[in-house]
Amino acid sequence: MHDCPFAKRWSRRKAARPQEILEAALDLFAEKGYAATKMGDIAKRAGVTCGTPYRYFKSKEEIFASLIRELVLPKLALGESLLAEPDVGAAARLRTFLFTWWTQIGESRLSALPKLMVAEAKNFPEVAELYQKEFIQPGQALLKRVVEDGIARGEFRAVPVEHAVQTLMSPVVMLMIWQHSLVPCFDPDADPRSYLEAMLDLVLHGLMPRSAIA
Amino acid sequence: MHDCPFAKRWSRRKAARPQEILEAALDLFAEKGYAATKMGDIAKRAGVTCGTPYRYFKSKEEIFASLIRELVLPKLALGESLLAEPDVGAAARLRTFLFTWWTQIGESRLSALPKLMVAEAKNFPEVAELYQKEFIQPGQALLKRVVEDGIARGEFRAVPVEHAVQTLMSPVVMLMIWQHSLVPCFDPDADPRSYLEAMLDLVLHGLMPRSAIA
Amino acid sequence: MHDCPFAKRWSRRKAARPQEILEAALDLFAEKGYAATKMGDIAKRAGVTCGTPYRYFKSKEEIFASLIRELVLPKLALGESLLAEPDVGAAARLRTFLFTWWTQIGESRLSALPKLMVAEAKNFPEVAELYQKEFIQPGQALLKRVVEDGIARGEFRAVPVEHAVQTLMSPVVMLMIWQHSLVPCFDPDADPRSYLEAMLDLVLHGLMPRSAIA
Amino acid sequence: MHDCPFAKRWSRRKAARPQEILEAALDLFAEKGYAATKMGDIAKRAGVTCGTPYRYFKSKEEIFASLIRELVLPKLALGESLLAEPDVGAAARLRTFLFTWWTQIGESRLSALPKLMVAEAKNFPEVAELYQKEFIQPGQALLKRVVEDGIARGEFRAVPVEHAVQTLMSPVVMLMIWQHSLVPCFDPDADPRSYLEAMLDLVLHGLMPRSAIA
């Protein structure tokens, strides 16, 4: 009846446990949602019994919060370094930014985050605010700088920057979401990278001034 | 009770009940997620007590399924008619298509659907499949025809059609999702329509061949 | 495994339930203590299933608090009326006070309260404060008035009033506690009333001035 | 670890461990009750970690039982010697008995016992029986002898002895209980000894025959 006990006893005990539990939780939250994920599921996937997660986290809710704080925010440093690169032109920088975002996050287990945050933000407003302030806004600011820079140099048309940034982000975010959903709006067998390529080609083309095309 | 004069009030609503319950459920599922929404909440928002939904639906799960079948799919007819319009050029048709999508669905309570389906598709695979087959695929097919048409006429560049379709859809879908989330990646005070405008300007520009620009 | 389900279905549903649950809880708390009393025990004794108490009380803790507030405090009015009686002399009044206390509370299920409060006061400080302020202090004040009155009239010796009050209360309180304990310090077959008689005889004798004796 | 110079410290305490654990348990049981006291709390207060008590005691229940057997019963010898004293009159002997009881037990950590036993006797009937037989009954027998002696000599009135004994004990027991409760029925700042004095004055007075007063 209880699905708590497993046939295992006294496996290793280590400082790796919290990380393992968070990763198990992230996978399951992304798959089933927060509420539909049972603590026992998390424990089982982490290879422990049902009481063990509570040695490391006060509650299920704290697992959720820790997951954002400890798994996601550290990734932010990545984006920062993108702009420190040598000058390669705005279009190339945009390309690099979006592809790095995809390979570093979209192809890791963290790709689950957008789906998770979209679904649960209303239920965990403080965590959502953290995610927004520490992850989305800085990321958008970076992207904005690239676009503004491109406009200033005449590489891009003078489009409304805010809207362009969102238009650029949307496909990447949607791609991550669709990866974790049974409702893909793109061919699930297609290569996400080639989709990104095509998308980039389209919007970069849209950003270019006539002069650059002619 | 007995022959109280308010009895009429109840019978008047009787026919509307199932619809009211589904709408209440849609709102709440979108806000909190399926699992976190209590049957009692649905009942209360529909203006009935907790036993009443069971007169019309076998279970919570059936409410979810009915919601997709009876609230969403009927909307599909809308899109079909879009292409029956007189010939106005591919760009204008694209514009019309996306704006109609937005005003008819994005500005209605149905804008909750993408968030809901993304979050719950894995937990309700049959419903997700229905949604996918009856709503997304036909919609994409419509959009695809518009793009192909535009390419055939020389109005658009010869881009990969599938990817272009997805790139066109992403911002609209994301806009709907963000509307129902505390994690907006766009200025929540901004007018969604002006965002759509800017997005369309960008991608239409990206679709145009050099000749059209020069 | 779960001791929650009982073989009963759809018994009466009434406004009597909360009271029944509180009485069941009082009996069990007094018998086993708060922590050792399971919610299922309370439900079973109240003749309902394990989920029912939660329709009326938010938590086990609230049952405890309500029990004091709703079962005990109303009894206080009793004591108030004792002093309104016609003048019968201080000794007779003392006798009446202590005997009424015993018959009204000591011989009712409320006799469990001293044991319960002594055991749990530290774990529920706010409830303990309520009990202290609303029950004990007023009761002591009443008793104090009787003693002071007796001294003023020359019926009693001029003893320290506070201490006399406590000395008078102790046997009654201990009698209630012993009734609910396996550690009786008096013969459990003895009649509590005859113990009260003897005790009263002793202390009344102790209160009398020489003149009254000689 | 290895040959650290503090190793001595541990071995020095080794022999004292069981006693320290029992004392920690007594304090906590008295404060929170048996069930609400966690083994980890006991360990922590005893200055060890949560596994250590199990080296000395089979279970929490055994700690409770040992506590009574090893901490309390040895104190009983004290009372025995009280009556071996030279003849000083019944009243003085009563006074000595109660004051010694108070100073030896009431002012030690063992004052927690009445509260603890009252609260838990029903949950640990064998321990309660032990406590009753080995502690309370012998104590009452001692007190009874003093009272009977006093009556035989004409120092006390011919009161019912059993009831008098209980009346004499009640205030002392209550005083111990109130010391460990947030529900004191006496001024918590008052000196317990002066309360005992006053109480004794009252009941001794009540015990005296007319002749002794006049």
Next chain:
DNA sequence: TATGAATGAGATTTCATTCAT
């Protein structure tokens, strides 16, 4: 038909106890 008290399976969480280190 509608109500809402009652049900009871199942989820989260606690903690006495074990045992590898």
Next chain:
DNA sequence: GATGAATGAAATCTCATTCAT
């Protein structure tokens, strides 16, 4: 011996669902 991570039984509490009224 001592430690404290891990265990897992058992407790509290929730809520989808039922059904007497």
